[in-house]
Amino acid sequence: MQDYIEDTDDAPKSKTQVKNEMLALQALGVKLCELNPGQLAKIPLEDPLLKAVQEASRIKSHSARKRHFQFIGRLMREADHEAIESAYQALMQVSEQHVQQHHKTEQWRDRLLQEGDAALNEFVDQFPYADRQQLRQLLRTAKQEAERDKPPAAARKLFKLLRQTLTTL
DSSP: OGGGOOOTTTSOOOHHHHHHHHHHHHHHHHHHHTSOHHHHTTSOOOHHHHHHHHHHTTOOOHHHHHHHHHHHHHHHHHSOHHHHHHHHHHHHHHHHHHHHHHHHHHHHHHHHHHHTHHHHHHHHHHOTTSOHHHHHHHHHHHHHHHHTTOOOHHHHHHHHHHHHHHHTO
């Protein structure tokens, strides 16, 4: 009976497993092609793979792009794809944190503009180092601009002040 039990670690991969791994690497390559040059510089890519990723943006034909992504997937198999994946995930996590911080700042700005002093008091309670006087002045100016249908210059300044206050946590 023991003779028929095989160790799964030594068993060769099935064609389906190999194909799924190749498609996952190709998908990671496609995600890399969507990054801007600054983000791409933070990913540890070898020179041929980096050139292929950069070249992908210049290819317009659908079938040519598909073939190029397959080529990138082939290069990904030869590269250190674990390091590339972890660097990509870290980059996306930082990006997600920036988006969340931006949304939080927008929510506070909108709430301050709508609720006025009640929201201002709550904001200053949560962030005691905030400049209450400057916030109140910007709120008053932003409301006046909104009433007069003027461009929201004070609301923009309020947003910048809130962002600065929230990022000094």
